[in-house]
Amino acid sequence: MKKPPRVLVAAVQSPFSGGGAERHVRRLTEELVARGIEADLIQIPLIERERFDLVRSALVWRSLDVTEFGGRAVDAVIATRFPSYAVRHPNKVVWVIHQYRQAYDQFGTPWSDFTASTEDRRTRETIEVIDRLGLSEARRVFANSRTVAARLRKYNGIASEPLYHPPPLAGRYRTGPLGDYALSVGRLEGWKRPDLPLRALAHAEMARLVMVGRGPEEGRLKRLARELGVEARVRWIPAADDETLLDLYAGARLVVVAPEGEDLGYVPLEAFLSGKPVLTTEDAGGPLEFVIDGRTGFVVPPRPEALGAALRLAWERDDALVALGRRGLARASELSWDATIGTLLAAAGLEVP
């Protein structure tokens, strides 16, 4: 009887604020364990108080020897976010969930606080070196979406393959009859552009909107709704537990996602698994990997009038929405943890026991 392979998942911890990325790596570890792998999760926080902290955190990972524990070898390491992939292991596979985007595509935008100062420039260069080193020595590099893969190629010249996975509540999403509201789910922050669906309402008088999420823009968005005269048609739900969220998806008419250059985003997949079409924008990034105009949803230019026109027309056409939703459901159902884990293990030269 062979012993099950030992696999470590390397991830970054954000103490006291545990976001989606942390739930994701925990889930990955659980899915490995569920398939008979002896898997465990190692996490180290990424400190971001001073610029050099970023480099220091990478050095912490680099200095770890995780090749064996308790006298037994670790067969493979699956590293995820910057800078966890700096860890050393002869059989390292990287599934890039996040690079440090502020140093790359977000540099020069309001979402990055890196400036042109010498210190910031050096830090950006160092981050590039860390990424190049940590990723090029990996046995195989996967990205969690095509958008992330394209960024790796563009900024680091590193080839990677997109590897998708099911959204967090996979197995629990349910379909329901077409409702009378458009649904928007996500943190209310700048680059997710939650103001776009709100502004679209002003161009579609019959449409109603449910906004799930909270964030720094909350106050401003509520003011905006009042100014546009659409507040009566908007319902705000700052926090929804799993069951409420599943109900909201199941009862929606369609789901609106309008971020600028998002990496992946679970929302389109969650919408599809609930049998709902997705309305998104041409510059949304990750969502475009699943939302195909006229096949599983609508893709329009990132302007309120355009989103408004789409809402207005979609509001009257139940049959078309149902057909789109059904195809979305079929597409999203293709993703499974079995396939994802199988690919990751195969890349490490291991098999599901």
Next chain:
Amino acid sequence: MAAKEDLAEELAREIRDAVAGVARPEKAARAPAPDTVELDDIRIPIRRAEGHRTPTIPQAVRFARAKSAVLRMLRFLWRDQASFNALLLEAVNGVVAALERNRAAMEELASWRKATERHDAGQDARIAHLEMLGTRPPAASTATAGPSPQNPPLPESVYALFEERFRGPSTDVLEKQRFYLRYVRNLPGPLFDAGCGRGEFLRLLRDEGIAARGVESSSVSARACRAAGLDVTEGDAIEALAETPPASLGAVVAFQVVEHWPAASTFRFLAEARRAIAPGGIVIVETVNTDSLAAMNAFYLDPTHVRPVPPGALRFLCDAAGFRDLSVEFLSPLPAGSRLEERSDNDARLNAILFGPQDYAVIGRVPVP
């Protein structure tokens, strides 16, 4: 079902029309051609940069000298300037990258044209062979050359046919050589492929954007490589390496070459490689795995093979030539169906001796002082 799908497509089309109605005309007219997506690399940062533009002092307004100095200072403090600069820089980089892509596409087109003019290595070999048969008796060429490691005992065109028959299709070799890519990223210089054959590895490197050139003694293969747009010269790999300036290469590789040489040539090759490779660079030497009887069985099938080189010997030669961090990798395992079914430890041991991997490679590094 089909009717409903039409409904969905129809609705999407209506939405597109409606959006075109409310959108700026030039945007709506723009077809979603794939090329425009690439240009977004440039357009997006420029559009963002516009948002950061520092207000200029209007010409019409005439301020006192002092006032305008104060305004200038305020402008200096304008924090967005850094962002603006960075975005413009990124846009310019985007333009450069787009030009670069254009150039690469043109080159690729040119090489495709050449490739269609003269096709695959097998055909070349056959043509060369026919030409030779038509012009002079085969005996003449063997008589003048005389068998030696550098001058194989068969006419070149016959050997090319032989390779075509026994070495397996180019695509198989390509798949196998993909393994080495992990060693040749971030090299301190270009890669030198000694005995590059039909250029499979060079092609792989070109796809990965890794600089490389090759030397090949068969004129048929060298010509085929050049027709495919690869940087390949015809000649003796050891001599070519000897003429390369010291520490000017990132790597030297020799796949299935050393078994064609006597030990002295192999050592001279390694010593020249050690001299030509820059610190941090690597050497990869692949040959037939002498530990596998199945692989050895076919060794003298190739009439130009001089002697088998066991892993221990090759590793020793690499060490003696001054390479460090040596490792030996065994490759090309036989398919499961060609090995014994392993029901016991004995089966496993027999498999290792009889049906072990067909090739192995010694990989070494030039130490960084």
